Amino acid sequence: MAINKVAVIGAGVMGAAIAAQLTNAGVPVYLLDIVPEQATNRNIVAETAIQKLLKAEPAAFMHKNNARLITPGNIEDHLSLLADVDWVIEAIVEKPQVKQALYKKLVAVCHKDCVISSNTSTLPLSVLVDGLPESFAAQFMITHFFNPPRYMRLLELVTSPKTRPELISTVQHFADIALGKNCVLCKDTPGFIANRIGIFWLQCGILEAIELGLTVEQADNIIAAPFGIPKTGIFGLLDLIGLDLIPPILSSMTRALPAEDAFQPISQLPTRIQDMIAAGLTGRKGKGGFYRLNAERIKESIDLNTGEYSASHKPKTIKETNLQAVLSSSDKESQYAWRVLSKTLAYTASLVPEIADDIVTIDAAMRDGYNWTLGPFELLDQIGVDWFVEKLQAEQRLVPPLLWKKQALYLVNSGQLHFATLTGLYQPIRRDPGLLTLVDMKRQHSSLLSNDSASLWDIGDGVACLEFHSKMNTLDMDSMALIRQSIDKVKNAFTALVIHNEGEHFSAGANLGLLVQAIHNQDWAAVEQLIIQGQQTYKALKYAPFPVVAAPSGLALGGGCEILLHCDAVQAHAELYMGLVEVGVGLIPGWGGCKEYLRRWLMFPKLPKGPIPPVVKAFETIGLAKVSKSAVEAKELLFLSHTDGITMNKSRLLADAKRKALSLCNNYTPPQPCVYALPGKTAEVLLGMSTRSLHAQGKATPYDLTIAAQLAYVLSGGDCDMTEPLSEDDMLALELNAFVTLVKQPNTLARLEHMLKTGKPLRN
Incomplete structure (x- = not known):
């Protein structure tokens, strides 16, 4: 049995948000509620709920287009639509008699293999099924979502001895794989767990x-x-x-x-x-x-x-x-x-x-x-x-x-x-099939390589895993050293590399504290070396003789985003917030982020022909420090490619990434170097006009213009023209020069120090 279509009855805060999460899994949903007295629009409650979802913060939809998967309706006119759904989730008022009246109507409409559940958090299952046919009890369970359903991983599942086991398994599997939930079986006790x-x-x-x-x-x-x-x-x-x-x-x-x-x-x-x-x-x-x-x-x-x-x-x-x-x-x-x-x-x-x-x-x-x-x-x-x-x-x-x-x-x-256990004896914890965690690996093996910022682990089947473990998984010279050592290790003893960690965030980017220290010391050679080391390390990773797959979750910002852009493939957790945000601290991407992100737009087939549109697109995204609000949005922004995978359940991310890495091993060859045919001064002038316009409208600060000028120069290809294609090394040299130029500006230091102190960008 599979769940291909769902109905949610009750368009309140929870019901509507559950419907949104179902659409995030790509599942069409009917959202039904009552018909208000004297309403001219009989679907007004559900339609209003959808409009509220589109404006909700944090966002309920992983992409606003998902709202199209919700069909609004009402329980007086549209219950017949439920004949073809596989799961009905009731999320109405917490009154047993009201719920049971609805259940009696559902019995007459839903097919025998349809799961019917309540989102109640206060009423026991025994009360809800009391007096209803045994055939209903066989289809019924409690599925208690936590608010907000998109972000809270717990789904409490309460069943009875009468609930059909195959329906329980169907919901567990769907909640795990499609909704990204940890489905916990609870006893029918007050408040559950x-x-x-x-x-x-x-x-x-x-x-x-x-x-x-x-x-x-x-x-x-x-x-x-x-x-x-x-x-x-x-x-x-x-x-x-x-x-x-x-x-x-x-x-x-x-x-x-x-x-x-x-x-x-x-x-x-x-x-x-x-x-x-x-x-x-x-x-x-x-x-x-x-x-x-x-x-x-x-x-x-x-x-x-x-x-x-x-x-x-x-x-x-x-x-x-x-x-x-x-x-x-x-x-x-x-x-x-x-x-x-x-x-x-x-x-x-x-x-x-x-x-x-x-x-x-x-x-x-x-x-x-x-x-x-x-x-x-x-x-x-x-x-x-x-x-x-x-x-x-x-x-x-x-x-x-x-x-x-x-x-x-x-x-x-x-x-x-x-x-x-209660007896004082110990029992082993059994993992569900398909789960692979670094924490389990660490109990079984020592690291292959390690320093204060990163480690390399053997995760089996010829695949190694590179883990960042500094504060917020920020990247520094130790991180770069471990990456280079890992390339050599994997080249000689493994077939593929996965980059993953089990922290809250994949990486918040470069360690800004080290950069600020070098600026205070006016150690420009150290700054230059930091950028060169990052560029060369990421380039070595890109052209390694084995597939490299990243498995990020949470924040992947700045340098954390740049390393993902250099990988062969990404298997992303659905909650991926990815972006090149360096302008917020007075800089531009310097570890190859400009060249790699521009390359994606140069190869994007849906843009108008010509050299300028890709440059404009890359400039807009980097210049506005856009960050994806989900992995789906990361694809839309071209931070992820159309072939990159998305995993809904974070617990399954490493296993999915490992499978992707193994799938790339047969006859693997590194990517071909990119040649950049860029418009040079023409695009630079055009981009300068657009940023000055934003400044005139009060949407850009004076120092934003300075940063934008350096970014425009890099993305346009500097002093080149279309007849003088640039190599990747040429692009890296442009990045380096722009980065070092900005680092020496007092306004960049002010932005860096403000970010370190407050965690928020300074608009100077």
Whole structure:
């Protein structure tokens, strides 16, 4: 069975966003909702939802054209369309009687192999199928997406013994491959896994902050970075979720959980939060929440005691990395962290096997549902289970049975990761077929080559993997050295190379700190050597006698983008944000990015004939520092080629890239060098006119003109003309000269230092 067409019923925030993610997988979708009273357009609810999706930030569609795959409709006129769909996702109001009334209509329309599911996060499956035919129960399951569905990897799947196994497998496979989800099987318990733990954690965070008299900034600061939790912390996350959603969730959990559950004593929403909701202070979708921007666009935060807003002050970064030390300090922030995390982690440990049979499932749910770097049990191992238990005992608190033995919850045995069971024995973690991870490889083998910035690994079948592992995977001289060493190693002992890492981002580009240091020292020879080394290293990679395939995810900017442009092929994660952004720091691409990106436009068959259109296209993209908002957009911008692959599930990226690399091995020959027939001064003058026009309109700063002039000179081919074709080395020389010229300008130094300090470009 396959899923070729889907219907989503309920065009609210979640239903519409689920429909958008289905189109990102290339699947046509019917989006249906009610017909409002006295509506002249009976599809107005679904049509309005699609328009909102097109304007949503972050973007719901990986490409705006995907919206064409959604057919809007209504449940009064268009339920008959569902006869040919393979999956119906219900995302309507959280009232069992309303949902069941809809299900009875679906039974009469949908074919017997159609999956019918609910996106509910609060209602048990047993209640939803109660009183309905067994044939419906066989088709029914809960598929709980997390918001926003495009970006959150978790899909909680709840089934019953009556659910047909082949339908479960169909949804699991489709969610994994097409939607990019980690599909976690949950038991039919209140809140399932992620929200059962997550809501408990959030509620603890609110109550303890109020009791200890912490500011929201202090609370979010201590609970986030030290423990691998997103920087939104607790109060920032509540603003994102919407405070108005919390009361119904708490009410539902309170009703569903037994009186003795540890959630019950903390289930009351403080008066301060109730007052905020009543005043419309519901978070980002309202008039502000725990944080807000005032009329002057200055960030403010609320005082949890008085309810008054004042300018937000970011606490100092916590540099302590020993988690026991962070949790043991006598200051209020550490007390807060201990109270919140000890309650949350102990509660989580007490829920095995009630909500899931093993700790691996729970850890996966919290990583992918709440974006924690470590799941609760992985975090316990980082803290130290024995230390944690002894501290609980010292406070005369209950220790969950899972922790009684005070043993590590994960360990490596014979190169394979094992997890602890309730019996105290360990079982190996089984990976799904088709999954390949560097972290598993590292448990089994030592690196082939390594330095502080990069390493080379054997990933089997004659394929090696080059990994960057500096901060933000920025590139420096060590990175270049390891690339060159890897070329020699692979040439002699392997058949192909994959470039990949499992960080949040592929590479944020060159290490700007090194460049700023050289500028301060006026060491122009060092700057020139940095550029030459990068150019020659990337050129050697391009012409290596074996296929090179990159497997990027997240940011691939500047030098990180340039290395991808030099590879034979790319297998990209769908969430790839790729671009040549050097103008933002007062520079132009200097590691071959100009020549390689221009080459793509010169070879693009759909442009008007002539030498100038490709130069204009490359100039626009680089000059405006355009960054793709997805891998699909990266193809449209020609950062990726039409033959490059896209993987929806990040967990499958390395395996897909390895397969692509192996497919290129037979009779592989390096690419032929490119010859550049460029228009020279004619194009340079034309580009100069366009940038001066932008400056006159206030869309370009004075220094933008300086950078644009250097970029135009390079892309136009310098002082050449069409009768004097340039080699790649000629183009690299133009890049080098322009780069060094800009580096010596004070305005470039100002842009570089501002980017390092704030993470944002300076418009000087």
